[in-house]
Amino acid sequence: MRHAIVVGINQYRKSPLAYCVNDARDVADSLTLDNYGYDCDVLLNAQASRSGLRRAFTKRLDAGGGETLLFYFAGHGAVIRRTPYLITSDSEEWEPGISFSELSQVMEEAAEIYRNVISVLDCCHAGASVLWANSKTLSRSDFERGIPTVNESRCLLAACRAEEKAVEDRKLEHGKFTAALLNGLLGDGVNFDGQVTMFDLAKHVAASLGAAGGQVPVFKGDIAGQVVLGDGFPPRRGKPLEGGELQAINSKAQKFIDDYHQVRLKQKFDLGNWSNGGARTCAAELTPKLDWFLRTMEERPEIKNNRTWVNNFDQVVDYQADLANISPGMLTAVGQALRLIGSGGYGRVWEVKLGENGERAAYKVFNSDHLHDKLMIKRFRNGYDNMQKLNHPRIVRVRSFTTAPYGFLMDFVEGDNLRKAYINRDNAEVVLRFLSDIVETVQHAHGHGVLHRDIKPENILVTYGAEGSGPIPHLTDFDLAYHETNRTITTNLGVGGVINYAAPEQLHAPTTQAARSETVDVYSLAQLMFFVLVGRDPQSDSRDGNIAALTKSLNAWTDGRVAQSLIRLYESATFREPGDRLQTVQEFGAVLGQAEAQVLAASGLDAIAERDFCNRLGHLVAGIGKYYATEDVMETRSLSGQVDVSVRIKDAQTKKNTLTLRLELELSAAENIPMPQMKSGHIARERINKRLDKLFKGDHRVARHPGNKGVYQVFLDILDVPSTLEGLARVRDVLAKAVSGIEQW
Template identity: 35%
Template sequence: MVARRRAICIGIDEYEGEARLDLCVADATEVADYLRQPEYGFDVELLANQEANLPNIRRALLSVMNEELEFFLLYFSGHGMVTELDAFLVTIDYQPLAEGVSLADLARYTEKISRNTKHCLTILDCCHSGAGQFGQSRQLVTPEEIDRGIPARTESRSLLAACRPEQVAIEDSRYGHGLFTYMLLEGLSGDAADPHGNITVGGLSDFIDRNLEAMGAEQIAVMKGDSAGRVILGQGFSPIAVDNLPEYEKKRIIAQGKQFLEDYTSQLTNHPEDWRNHGHRTASQLLPPTLRWFERQRREHKDLRVDAEFSQLYAAVTNRVKQLAEIDLGTDVEEGVVTRRIGGGGFGTVYEVQRANGERLAYKVYHPTEYGDSEKKSLFSRGYKAMQQLDHPRVIKVKKYTEAPIGFFMEYVDGPNFRDLPNIIEGPVEVLQFLLLTAETIAHAHSRPVIHRDIKPENILAVYRADDNTWIPYLTDFDLAWFDQATQVTKQAWGNISYSAPEQMANPRSAAAHSAQVDTYAFAQLAFYAVTGSDPVPVGRADNSRLLQEKLNSWPVGAAARKFVDWYDRCSQSRPYDRYANFRSAMDELADVEAMIRRANSTTVTPRVALNEIAFALSGFGAAGKIDVSGGAFHSTSGRTSIALTASNVQPSTHGDKFDLEARLSLDRITIEGNASNERKRARINNRIDEVVRSMEGVRRKPGNQGTFETFISISSVECGYAGIQRARLSLSHVIEAIERT
């Protein structure tokens, strides 16, 4: 059995008054995100702001003390303080004579933890320039006090602090972190890896020192403790060689590179017609192995990166890849013939490709002018991987990825993007239904969990359905997406400034910039565009609200218009935690607005109309008008869950009829991963459903026994009106989400 790795990450910004800090929670959150990744494998407890009080920190340390661990790591970013009695890491519940965790106490905790733990590492970034004082007789803690308070006596106990005693640590908003933690994160991302692909404690310290010095920073990180035994913090990264290659080995590699390049060039044709007919396809198949060989050599041998002759060969290879990205119409590529240029964006150009059987595909090719931007190339590849994880019928499906040129084939959708539609979709109900169908695709992505991070009109395609005069949205372009398996956070601010959340632009490396809240913000701006036909002002929330109110004067229901403005204001709050708790909650509130408008002509409806309204909410236009009181079957919007609704026990009431609703929900295929039996997977799904319905009044689950998975949800006394429809819609949509969650 492999011993566990545990980490406690603490970040505090919300000190009172002038003592408030800005970047410490971002520091701790992102360190925690890295430590959770498979390369490190830590179970992380994050304590931020109000959670980082003295009792919680003590509880967390005591819980670690009783475990047998392979590695324990403590990270702290916040204020430090020195009093006449001791040095302290200042907690959020600071009071005079109860300042926080003393370094003497921390030393005792570390001593006891190390009895059952092979390696202990303490990382402290608590000396901030310009930070407020807590009193005239107090000063910020320095590594001198840390050095006295936390002795590191063995190789298994190490301390890494932000600066030397006579210095202060620098907090720079350009990096979104304290400078020490910024360099720490660069190292954790893999840049501090050794020739074996490992990140050691000593190697991480050396990396931080080198880079602080290279930046000219007036601070030097302090490392105390003996890590000569190669204490491995993370592993599985791309190896980075330290020793220079022997001259004969360098010559051998360069000669081999020349031969690869000559072999590739000799098999190509220069005739334009031959190039379009088969040359481009041949080059796309021959070049990737050569490219991968060159990139491996550069990754594994650092001195080759600065060798002029090898660099010239590598540039020649990458130039050939760039040439393949310049595609003429009529060119035969791997999946067919390029018939037209569809459009382009910040990451690539999209072409229409026709296969021999007549099937059309879209081919997105990375911009050849951006090949030198390694982060942007990585994001492009990550967008493809994000789309691979999604199987919603209205999320564009990706197919084959190509290395030369960098690009991928995907499903072709014949329709304009939403930028061209506001003057076509005008009615408030139609606009809201289009937005709700878009929101459902975003919610599906979040359930995987994939955060899109670039919701804007250009990334919503629309297909016109003539039989019911309806535009259906498709979600595409996941170049900025973030998901659990992604191994590197975005370092630069990407996205459209009118649609990107403030935290995404101001602090792109932060965990907040990679959370679902950025999609909530962007979706609200998309809704603004849908209603007004113009882009929102990036920093003018009040101006946006005023324009919304002017446009909404034509809505038939004033209460719905007011509710929409309130919804927009909440979704577009500057601080993520002031928005809705999750995207599903924001989506539910918008559905409430849409339902208010549709019920304007009648406060009560027949049971049949009520059933059809519920079916529309669960399936979109596919089920509209098809459900009778005696029953009707359709599928959820994802197409994965089969739904049958039945109304019974209809009871007249002074406020309209009431009825009991039963929904049969079934799956043809269970998509939960793992080797468990179907019986155990069914039990897992039923447990999820029980968790959801437990808090819902009048809602019960009854087991089914047909097919792969079947269950029945009964809802008693559903009112034939707006409130009853919303109650049933919310109950069943949350149950379906629990069923379809992987």
């Protein structure tokens, strides 16, 4: 396990700072990327008191250790009475904060239970020398003297500048040291093995600050580069630049800019021409040039330390931002913009018309104001990549990515989002089928390692099928909200959106492992269920009030058992502590399925005739018109379209006055299931079989035996199934688990 304590302080009583909170937030966000996987405790402003920092240290020292402990601090640092300190938010002249000797002691204790202990300190800021009359700014010798013992398992990387002038970048809203650090963490510090080590990161920071003009960081420790912070990046390519080659690259960059500038001037001269083809011409002209810039920086990352290159690239990004300014009727890089569908923290979504045939698509264009925010850009691209992994009819399909402007094209869904759509809340069967479809879709995504993290009405588009089939949900914007939630919480209070549906840990501890776990989506699904059943947003600060409102709405339903099941489901999924909730979406879906089965008992009696069982099961599992059933067989296809399902009644006996069935479930991979590794045969099939065995371990009433049809086939025997509502719900649960296990290719 990798742990981090991340501190940022702007709010000092004397000499406040500007960007330390931004520094800390973005460092924590970077460390929680999949390449790093840190569980971060973030302390900002008043939270970063002397006692707050000591509690954070104690928490980690008492937790049993792990692979790495990283401590990051952005705030004032000063030497007072010859003792160097990290200045805390509650500092007083007689007790200014955490001394370097105390920090060194914590590092020493942590080294006994962590393999690596790392301190990263950005505490050389303006005003540190005027906090008190007898204080002075930290110098290199203070770091050397204050934290003397650092070995290969303990590393120190610190900003340092002797003069008092602030070293901050107003354009990026970061301290320059941390700006370089963030660039290194986001890929600029990667080595030839696709890793970011402490040594490579320190080398990158030193080169960046040196190119910017003089600031020299302090690095002590693992000079062999064995402390690996993160991995899984594209390996660094190319050889170091030489003088003549650097000049040639910059000359080529300048020529690209000059050539594009001439094209842009020609297209911009006539405003009407800009909308009727000029913008599209410029996008086509800029795309290969921008791709060359990006490819060059990937192959030769050290060029980003060259000021001429940086200025040229900034100019290209400005051109890129200009192409994001779309208006209705404009011919864009992908087609004609028809209307603005929606907007959010990441950008805007346009309905566009493609080509001669007039096909409609949706074009999500990144916010041009954030094109210099590498972390936000990476999150946006991750969202596209994650949606591309998912092949499911209830997940909006992404098609292609564009760099000029920065955005991606996806299928257009002809329907409103759930907040605007009509749902017949008086029809319990329709409502529960709609919710079950959403839950199954999220479960499918989880099976492929993709969390949603932003389940709310605005991210569910609704269409309507044939008469009587009810509303159909389509989910979008997977894995985009984690970064956005952290930035927009203050703008969403009381108006719906993030704060009403996000789990508490997303809002208050967004950089912890808990905020990246499946229970986040469990919580949001429960709040979405509230919205669907009640017709308004849940109150983020009143769980008891939500339960009362849900109870009042469900009192109109005739079956009290269904109402109680849904109320208990909401309660069990919305506990404040993630560990107290239902832990998986599969568990959530099982309870919802039981409620749906109860609704299907139109007579109010549990018993189901044998001849009706398969038909009732098909209705419960697939819905109207989506299954075939006889008296002893039910056939359907999973919601994703990737698994064919057959259920057969093999035997029926009466036990203790209850009709009891033995069922055979046949599941086989459909032809369109995207499993390239299945072609290798035996190994892939064994992987799925082991997964199914694990899912049904301990359930002696379910037995698996293999099939030999097609790409993959399996049979499950289910024993002692009562021909009742309870039996229907049980079979549905077995089917849901089995399909999920197969689709996790």
